[in-house]
Amino acid sequence: MNPYRLILALCIGMLAAPFALAQSFPTKPIKIIVGYSPGGAVDIVARTVGQKLSASLGQPVIVENKPGAGTNIAVRALIDSPPDGYTLMLSANALAANVSLYQPAPFDLDRDVAPVSLVGRVPVVIATNATSDFSTLAKFVAAAKAAPGSINYATPGNGSTPHLAMELFARAAGISVAHIPYRGGSPAIIDVIGGQLPLVAVNALEVQPHVKTGKLRVLAVMSKTRTSIFPTVPTIAESGYPGFEAAVWYGFIAPAATPKAVIATLHAEIQKAIASQDVKERMASVGGEVNPGTSEQFGALIQAERVRYEKLIRDAKLKPD
């Protein structure tokens, strides 16, 4: 091809592109940024939903892992992407907590990101070694009151959702417990099963297999209602601390300036994907319960969580991990 024709062809291509964009979204592959390493719950949820979206939108959906700095690197990558709906992020609680956990705040929730759709929730639970003396939450609270600061509990890390949840609970119950942070849920669980320390705060799905085999016992579920994962375990509210709720949630966000119409399209497709039976089933094993809802409801959830974490982090002087 002679060079002039090539240039001409490129010009026509460039002129045509905006029209194609205006015609129908999407016309090119969509990218989902995940702030965690491959293999974690959020990553698998992103891949499961991504596969469904790819089929319904007729465009490839690529999951890109950008782990590090408690998902701040991923959020930064999202904010720096063009706000055209082709870059999304599957975010979790860290999004709402990090604006208070990190100083200065790494981003501005209102100015930088737009909620697209909540996907699902997993309750946080307090579990103990099955051979420990804490048969109920009340016994644990009583023991902690008798010897403040002497009972150790494990979490997946400083500033992780279970850590924040346990601190919230300790405040509500008026007890003082010693926090032992780990690198992720599974080493924390290993040490509790091995009897190195009595308690662990972690998401319900991670302890489920060990509860089934009788190595761990769940003392309380930190969600509003009982969970289908442990139907016989009482909630914190049932155990005498009403109004208390903490869960790991995750949902899709987009750069703030993404057009409303594009967000609406994405929201509708995500709702369709999470309503399908096979996604629901897969989610049940890796991501808990799916939560349908509007983009505005998801935005309100992020705001409510932000306010709650801000107060806790300020009061307890927590630092990130």
Next chain:
Amino acid sequence: MESMFSNLGVGLTAVLAIEPYTIFNQTLSLPMNIVYCVLGAFIGTLIGVLPGLGPVATIAMLLPATFTLPPLGGLIMLSGIYYGAQYGGSTTAILVNLPGETSSVVTCIDGYQMARRGRAGVALTTAALGSFFAGCVGTLLLAAFAPPLAELAFKFGPAEYFSLIMLGLFGAIALSSGSLLKSIAMVCLGLLGGIVGTDVSSGVSRFAFDIPELADGIGFVVVAMGVFGFAEVISNLEQKETREIFTKEVSGMFPSKEDFKRMVAPVLRGTALGSVLGILPGGGAVLAAFGAYALEKKVSKNSAEFGKGAIEGVAAPESANNAAAQTSFIPLLTLGLPANAVMALMVGAMTIHNIQPGPLVMTTNPTLFWGLIVSMWVGNLMLVVLNLPLIGIWVKLLTVPYRYLYPAILVFCCIGVFTISNSSFDVLLTAGFGFLGYVFFRLGCEGAPLLLGFVLGPMLEEHFRRALLLSHGDFSVFVTRPLSLSLLLVTAVLVVIVTLPSIKSKRVEAFHEE
């Protein structure tokens, strides 16, 4: 014992099962699980040979593809990728001094020296045969002792881990062939570099200079690629002559009788050490490879040759890391606890198929459990079959003129580093470490102790501080817990008995060189 064999029989039947498979509207009867196994091993070898492109990224990308496969087939393919990559990683370590995996760092030391002496083929065959043997033993151990061995991992609390890492660190400090003082200095530098990032215990950021990319520390692959790969390229470009000798004298693919004699004992010792350490979650394979090398260096008759291309220095760590790779499935399959990132992905793959990994798998899904175990052995066999003929091709790669080879090495390194967390910052950091590695090379300091400190440093600190947190600041935990105490005692004995003669022999060596 009998039940073990009948169980393995169940597994073998599952793996060899012939299933109808439709392709291009033709229905064929194929042993599909074998097909998945070969496919996985092949992909694994390929990504292992591409430096830095690790199994974690590959398995993550292929995970959705396995949604549609039957559970056993999917898992067989994924585990094939895992040990295929372990295998391929040592190929680049030997040929171009690029450790693809943490555990193949040690292989670089003597493997690359063997290649420089024109014995790349022998080194690759040794690695392949040693790994295969270790893989077979690991598989049998997995089948026979999985449940009791898994309980062992629970006995290890933070105090025991601390003591074990101390043992590993001191045991391996005489790892490098150069001056003892320099190697201690490099270990310390590695320990310091390892603490960059956010402290797990307190959440305080250290040496990160508010750069978000440094918040989680400097990745192992970044340092390994830089100090080994990039630095090697720079120093090779500087010295034309050595490179030419290197490429001309590629001869002898197969180890001689003498080589075989020398490699039997190291393979056995490496396998034993690897099998035990592989069970421990977190860094088992790394400790195993470093430990096996240090052990060989102490007990071998040819210890003077270590660091200059000793076949024992390839055979022992390669067997150890493959045995550890095999036994690291024990905590996953019996307890549902992943030992490393790849295992965490396997948990994801299992849960997607509605199988909760854990003690129940063995009873509720015996075909899957035993099928997977048998497929590991089949996979190891496939790897030998696949790799032995390939060795000739890999070695030919070295005859490619270096002016074509080195840009390719650099490009693949960059791609590999980038894919780990999709970060261009990491690529720049690798280049920085490459320069640093070149400076070290000129100063006669070696990279292996640096990497050892880098990997073990953060683990050492994390477990030390966690042990103290758990004991509310009481230092006696390290000596009142019997397992921890015995590990510390072994360390002390090691320091006294082993380092004294080694200092002496080092002096002799230095004397000879002058």
